[in-house]
Amino acid sequence: MRVSFTVNGRPQEADDVWEGESLLYVLRERLGLPGSKNACEQGECGSCTVRLDGVPVCSCLVAAGQVEGREVVTVEGLADYAKQRSCGDSCGTSLDEAKGWQAEGTDSQTGEGTELSPIQQAFIDAGAVQCGFCTPGLLVAADEMLERNPNPTDADIREALSGNLCRCTGYEKIMDAVRLAAARQGEAV
């Protein structure tokens, strides 16, 4: 079957989708968006977290056919998404910018040569990334929490990230990163 939906602000179509296929599979294997990670395919790890009509969900548990006509934001679109949020409608995204997810860094240094969202920058600055497999899901989940709750307590952060597993960092640096992003967000206002 064919599935048409919006990904990171752009209309997308996927063809020959098997009826039992997950949104995660469609994103990674059919649309060439491998940012959302596949680690468990059973909702346990959160590394596949995306926003579906704004709501954080495990894309491995959404059937592809269920997203017909709906809006998905993945980690690839997070920088644009955060930018639009911070300047409202006043700064529209140009077509080139909308294609920004393709504009990978021009060098091998993490985060250089490409625009990042504040939460992505905070993860780098706080050293919250080790192997990086859990990072995309954590970024999407943490960004959504900061949107809802600009001044989170540690308990709020833990709760919001309780569906995301990390096997490397021990979570302390991730906590630091989210606190840092929240503090910077506060300063910016």
Next chain:
Amino acid sequence: MDFLRPASWEEALAAKAEHPTAVPIAGGTDVMVEINFDHRRPEYLMDLNRIGDLSEWEVGEDSVRLGASVPYSQIMESLRAELPGLALASHTVASPQIRNRGGVGGNLGTASPAGDAHPALLAAGAEVEAESVRGTRLIPIDEFYQGVKRNALAPDELIRAVHIKKADGPQQFSKVGTRNAMVIAVCAFGLALHPQTRTVRTGIGSAAPTPIRARAAEEFLNAALEEGGFWDNGKIITPSVARQFADLCSAACNPIDDVRGTASYRRHAVGVMARRTLTWTWESYRGTAARTEGVA
């Protein structure tokens, strides 16, 4: 496999009548796990997400009519006052991502003895609104669970909503697991005080082939509270009464040994949770009673 996308409830009922083997998918948090792991290859998958009515609820005089697909996160946010037991139980389900998708309709569809909504529904009192092209019926929650992962739905029926009694007193939910998130209950316990009828209702999860009520324990406690005039005098429940209630709750269990826990641990833990939830709810009832008296 065919993917059915009914745009309305009527279309969904018609599709289910035509294809009784069609598997409805709401949040997908049970169905997709089975498909991803090749445990299930349904001939038809029927998406319920397009049916907006299923994600809505109505607060009535005595009960809440909760649409089958209202996600747990919405219940926690919007129905804490009317359905405190279910809101507490919802908060213990999995993770934010799962709670944003999964709901009570799916929990009832799966009818796992470990489903967290069940003890809360049993304790509050509820009826499942099942509908097919043949008509609508209300299934009392006590009759809904028929066996391990078997429920009372006919092949052509869908769950439209659950009618849950609005709380008329304090409610509690307690769950044993290895951590605070992403945990399937080792066992769980729901308790609701119903001051209007001067009764107490219970619900036990993961300690029998189906979710159950501890009826003998309820009857004992109802009689003991009546006899001692507790509902009126608001006294602390006698420790021996609480102990007997806990023992009867343990006795109601018919658990198994599995990877999550042994049968004897489950029986023990259910007793502990019964005593604790009774204490918590009764303290809260006494507090409210005292305040009302103070005002009068």
